[in-house]
Amino acid sequence: MPLDRRQFLGSTAAFSATLSTPMLARAQTAPNVVVIGGGAGGATAARYIANGSQGGINVTLVEPTRSYFTCFFSNLYLGGFREIDSLGHSYGTLAADYGINVVHDWAVDVDRQAKTITLAGGASLSYDRLVLSPGIDFIEDSVPGWSLATQNAMPHAYKAGSQTELLKAQLANMREGGVFAMVAPPNPYRCPPGPYERVSMVAHMLKETNPTAKILIVDPKESFSKQGLFEDGWERHYTGMIERIGPDFGATNVSVDPAAMTVSIDGNVEQVDVCNVIPAQRAGRIAHLAGVTDGNWAPVSAYNLASRIDENVHVLGDAAAQGDMPKSGFSANSQAKVCANSIVADLAGGRAFPARFANTCWSLIDTNDGIKVGATYEATDEKIAKIDGFVSQVDEDAATREATYRESLGWYDAITEDMFGTA
Amino acid sequence: MGKQGLFAFAVIFWAMQSSPALSEGDPMAGQAAFRLCAACHMIGDGAINRAGPHLDDLMGRPVGGLSDYRYSDTLTEAGNEGELWTEDRLNSFLEDPQGYYRGTRMVFRGISDPNTRADLVAYIVAEADNYDRAATATSTGDMPPEIAAILAIQGDYAYGEYLSSECTACHATQSGGDIPSIVGLAPSTFVHSLISYKIGQREHQVMTMIANRLGDEEIAALAAYFTTVE
Ligand SMILES: Cc1cc2nc3c(=O)[nH]c(=O)nc-3n(C[C@H](O)[C@H](O)[C@H](O)COP(=O)(O)OP(=O)(O)OC[C@H]3O[C@@H](n4cnc5c(N)ncnc54)[C@H](O)[C@@H]3O)c2cc1C
Numbered sequence: 001m002p003l004d005r006r007q008f009l010g011s012t013a014a015f016s017a018t019l020s021t022p023m024l025a026r027a028q029t030a031p032n033v034v035v036i037g038g039g040a041g042g043a044t045a046a047r048y049i050a051n052g053s054q055g056g057i058n059v060t061l062v063e064p065t066r067s068y069f070t071c072f073f074s075n076l077y078l079g080g081f082r083e084i085d086s087l088g089h090s091y092g093t094l095a096a097d098y099g100i101n102v103v104h105d106w107a108v109d110v111d112r113q114a115k116t117i118t119l120a121g122g123a124s125l126s127y128d129r130l131v132l133s134p135g136i137d138f139i140e141d142s143v144p145g146w147s148l149a150t151q152n153a154m155p156h157a158y159k160a161g162s163q164t165e166l167l168k169a170q171l172a173n174m175r176e177g178g179v180f181a182m183v184a185p186p187n188p189y190r191c192p193p194g195p196y197e198r199v200s201m202v203a204h205m206l207k208e209t210n211p212t213a214k215i216l217i218v219d220p221k222e223s224f225s226k227q228g229l230f231e232d233g234w235e236r237h238y239t240g241m242i243e244r245i246g247p248d249f250g251a252t253n254v255s256v257d258p259a260a261m262t263v264s265i266d267g268n269v270e271q272v273d274v275c276n277v278i279p280a281q282r283a284g285r286i287a288h289l290a291g292v293t294d295g296n297w298a299p300v301s302a303y304n305l306a307s308r309i310d311e312n313v314h315v316l317g318d319a320a321a322q323g324d325m326p327k328s329g330f331s332a333n334s335q336a337k338v339c340a341n342s343i344v345a346d347l348a349g350g351r352a353f354p355a356r357f358a359n360t361c362w363s364l365i366d367t368n369d370g371i372k373v374g375a376t377y378e379a380t381d382e383k384i385a386k387i388d389g390f391v392s393q394v395d396e397d398a399a400t401r402e403a404t405y406r407e408s409l410g411w412y413d414a415i416t417e418d419m420f421g422t423a
Numbered sequence: 424m425g426k427q428g429l430f431a432f433a434v435i436f437w438a439m440q441s442s443p444a445l446s447e448g449d450p451m452a453g454q455a456a457f458r459l460c461a462a463c464h465m466i467g468d469g470a471i472n473r474a475g476p477h478l479d480d481l482m483g484r485p486v487g488g489l490s491d492y493r494y495s496d497t498l499t500e501a502g503n504e505g506e507l508w509t510e511d512r513l514n515s516f517l518e519d520p521q522g523y524y525r526g527t528r529m530v531f532r533g534i535s536d537p538n539t540r541a542d543l544v545a546y547i548v549a550e551a552d553n554y555d556r557a558a559t560a561t562s563t564g565d566m567p568p569e570i571a572a573i574l575a576i577q578g579d580y581a582y583g584e585y586l587s588s589e590c591t592a593c594h595a596t597q598s599g600g601d602i603p604s605i606v607g608l609a610p611s612t613f614v615h616s617l618i619s620y621k622i623g624q625r626e627h628q629v630m631t632m633i634a635n636r637l638g639d640e641e642i643a644a645l646a647a648y649f650t651t652v653e
Pocket residue numbers: 036037038039040041042062063064065068070071072073074075105106107108133134135136157158159190191194195198284285286316317318319327328329330331332360361362
């Protein structure tokens with residue numbers, strides 16, 4: 001594989017100077033990089049920094065969960081196209097093959113003056129560079145009536161794992177002809193097509209098990225990602241099943257009552273059976289505690305994802321305000337590689353190469369009906385700026401849609417290997 | 424089994440052996456269908472390996488059998504098991520390449536129409552055997568100048584390694600789904616593949632976009648890197 005540590009050690013002389021230092025001595029004097037968050041951004045960054053520096057940098061990865069469940073493909077699990085277990089990934093290879101110190105704990109504070117972080121367990125870690133990739137948290141009261149305390153009555157399922165399983169169980173048990181409501185989030189939020197792929201997958205499931213059920217989307221946005229493609233697909237596969245209420249009809253004024261299972265849209269109260277509330281979002285809490293946010297997100301340089309507030313802190317993925325890239329796993333993975341190259345160059349004398357970014361997001365509408373959108377990006381002084389892009393077409397033939405879906409399966413295997421290494 | 428049963432069995436068996444349409448393939452019509460293949464495969468006079476292996480003398484050749492072409496594991500293993508290219512096998516493979524040899528690097532969704540397939544197989548069978556062997560032995564395959572220019576560049580390995588991280592977001596070490604593995608490719612194969620997207624000979628929304636952003640230095644660097652990866 002491309003970045004296999006053992007093989008890399010054997011095959012290149014680029015780092016021979018570093019390598020000649022005995023391993024132990026180096027480990028004690030080597031600079032420390034702490035990565036907070038072992039998701040799409042953090043796991044990739046940790047792996048590329050460890051691999052790129054070949055032991056020249058001590059990498060610690062702080063992540064509370066022992067098994068990371070990808071949000072990507074969690075909608076396919078709702079639709080019955082994936083098993084939940086196929087979405088879980090552990091950190092064993094990063095520890096065993098890449099020498100990363102994986103610490104399963106929460107980071108609860110960052111002291112940027114002292115360059116230390118505090119863990120929930122009480123321990124403290126010092127860093128030369130800190131990489132934050134904590135993903136998102138929800139903005140309190142963005143959907144009045146909803147809070148984390150009521151998330152089991154109205155699941156968000158926007159951090160994958162038990163929430164996703166809960167939502168699926170509720171859908172499976174929904175009464176015949178019941179109403180599934182989704183309160184969609186305002187921009188910006190993680191995975192722009194995510195809510196609409198979810199609607200497609202829920203419709204696929206209900207069409208098989210509960211065909212008279214209805215789906216109601218309450219959406220504060222005028223328009224959404226791949227809208228024409230999704231609406232065309234809903235028309236073809238799920239005729240009459242899905243209704244979307246947009247801002248013109250009061251969807252910017254929504255509240256919920258989880259005890260009564262009602263959604264109020266501009267004062268009109270709807271009784272629903274299952275309700276998926278996806279609240280407004282902001283950078284994961286630790287980014288705010290670290291003091292590197294401006295408003296909801298953490299502004300960063302497009303050249304190396306360094307915080308605009310502290311150059312020793314890098315922020316990746318969903319938490320970053322970087323410019324034109326959508327908040328996706330693909331984007332977080334792409335940003336992590338640019339960040340890792342810059343950190344290895346700064347701390348371990350590796351060569352620095354110009355930043356370059358790409359993203360592609362696949363979505364599944366129904367069996368073998370896949371669509372995609374993608375773009376390339378470059379770094380400018382102001383932001384990560386889009387260069388070129390594409391999107392699937394409405395009139396594509398069935399074979400193209402099937403090929404697009406099969407391609408997404410290949411991508412899933414590759415990106416999870418790129419994040420966690422091959423076992 | 425009674426006589427009748429045996430007869431019925433024989434008929435079914437015969438039907439499985441060679442679908443009637445296959446023997447009726449028209450090589451002239453197959454030439455048009457081969458345009459899809461020609462983005463990656465050469466056949467006939469002067470054929471050499473490009474993104475895909477050359478197809479001269481294909482019939483009877485072990486699957487994955489050219490020593491100077493790097494195949495996916497699945498084709499190499501099939502050859503090691505003694506599988507040879509026959510008309511029937513080619514026909515089945517072309518119907519659903521990923522279904523027939525799961526993990527093949529050939530990115531081609533297949534041809535479902537049996538008549539088109541029969542024509543194509545007939546064309547390949549005829550052309551694979553019909554070429555000037557002496558001239559082909561010394562052929563450089565009329566290498567397009569874009570490709571020759573890149574192969575003349577000494578690729579920057581470290582730069583290639585950095586750039587490869589853009590590829591590994593989608594290309595796993597082992598091929599999965601419809602995305603082929605690209606590790607260990609010969610530089611000429613690698614360069615030809617990217618150039619075929621750049622010049623529009625092959626089309627794919629993602630690959631066309633990615634290839635368009637890569638200059639000659641970048642492609643040479645990537646080729647230098649990927650050829651060393653196992
Ligand atoms: C339903 C859905 C479908 C999606 N589909 C796709 C898709 O098809 N393609 C795609 O590219 N993207 C998709 N996404 C988006 C993708 O999941 C995110 O954009 C991506 O995970 C962002 O990566 P990240 O590293 O920023 O955050 P995450 O991957 O969320 O990782 C953050 C990690 O940080 C940890 N963490 C948080 N706070 C702390 C702390 N204080 N201390 C220690 N650890 C902490 C968390 O436990 C978590 O593991 C989808 C998202 C959803 C919700």
